[in-house]
Amino acid sequence: MRVLVTGGAGFIGSHLVDKLMELGHEVRVLDDLSEGSLDNVRRWLEDERFEFIKGDMRNPEIVKEAVKDVEAVFHLAANPEVRIGSQSPELLYETNVLITYNLLNAMRDSSTKYIVFTSSSTVYGDAEVIPTPEDYAPLEPISVYGGAKLAAEALISGYAHTFGFRALIFRLANIIGERSNHGVIYDFINKLRRNPEELEILGDGTQRKSYLHVSDTVEGMLKIFEHFRGIEKTVDFYNLGNDDWITVREIAEIVSGEMGLKPRFVFTGGVDGGRGWKGDVKFMRLSIEKAKKTGWRPRLNSYEAVRRTVGELL
The missing domain is CATH 3.40.50.720 (NAD(P)-binding Rossmann-like Domain)
Known part of the structure; x- marks a missing residue:
């Protein structure tokens, strides 16, 4: 085509x-x-x-x-x-x-x-x-x-x-993945490059997404x-999307571990019950059953995707 x-x-x-x-x-x-x-x-x-x-x-x-x-x-x-x-x-x-x-x-x-x-x-x-x-x-x-x-x-x-x-x-x-230039993983990596001792995390860290x-x-x-x-x-x-989901805190732990760092996590507390910002959906996991019926399914789960992305961005 x-x-x-x-x-x-x-x-x-x-x-x-x-x-x-x-x-x-x-x-x-x-x-x-x-x-x-x-x-x-x-x-x-x-x-x-x-x-x-x-x-x-x-x-x-x-x-x-x-x-x-x-x-x-x-x-x-x-x-x-x-x-x-x-x-x-x-x-x-x-x-x-x-x-x-x-x-x-x-x-x-x-x-x-x-x-x-x-x-x-x-x-x-x-x-x-x-x-x-x-x-x-x-x-x-x-x-x-x-x-x-x-x-x-x-x-x-x-x-x-x-x-x-x-x-x-x-x-x-x-x-997420190679060439991404925004989002939580990209932000965490840049924050830790600036200050390896401390990582600011928007919200309360319990936000969970796919x-x-x-x-x-x-x-x-x-x-x-x-x-x-x-x-x-x-x-x-x-x-x-994916069948599983992962919290922002877990992403912070993966990013820190892949960078060989043990920073102190500082949570902003967030807005509207721990969201990262106004309009942030706190819990998101999509049903992908319809997509799977076409023969597609993800090769990497959320945790594997995050870990691979950290490596690609580093």
Whole structure:
């Protein structure tokens, strides 16, 4: 296929690009390099099957150009920082909702058949059912980030049903691995490099979540996309996460151990009952039974994924 990957120079996007190129597809990347890096896709720059467009998706003309002659769009471009929502909600709107709207409008007038969107577990908010299945309701995000992802999901569904293309939406757990440049593991490593004696931990340390390695994520996305192409649904949703979960304190212990350190842990106490920040979902584990029925399952559990990621980032 000829595919477009928005945000393809970013963390998850670049790993997806690697896999698509290795499988023999023609890949176009659209990225403004605000979060991503050209180094993440440098190995493909001279390949005739690869094309890189540097551009901001807030500009509709750039997006229209990017979707020309592609069969599928993998839409990963977004501001990935959940915490920024309380300081700059307008930025999260522009870099999650507005760019998705611009993409869908461009797809209306193109020959594109599929959009694959990376949404987030944050759309569920503080779910009362854990592990949380795809049909859990009502969806009540507790962060602006989660609200923006849910708004993008709704737009995609509406456009797909109205304008005749098909949409596959992934709700991702915490994705970790090589090339990540934000998140708890990245933060802990940088804090310990600055001060090996002490580690500040946001919240009370009991926050418990599911973590999935980026290699398992990309494998799941492509496996389920192949499954989706063979069925009749216009829009479908899949959780991608792990069967287990891990606390923030346990992550701190793994990071410290892998770095050969024994720092003093200093917990900030957090907000709203020990959360790391306003809008932080304290307990998150997704049901992945639907994804498993397609033949995919994670190779690494949350603990193994965290340990491997620490090694990769170090």
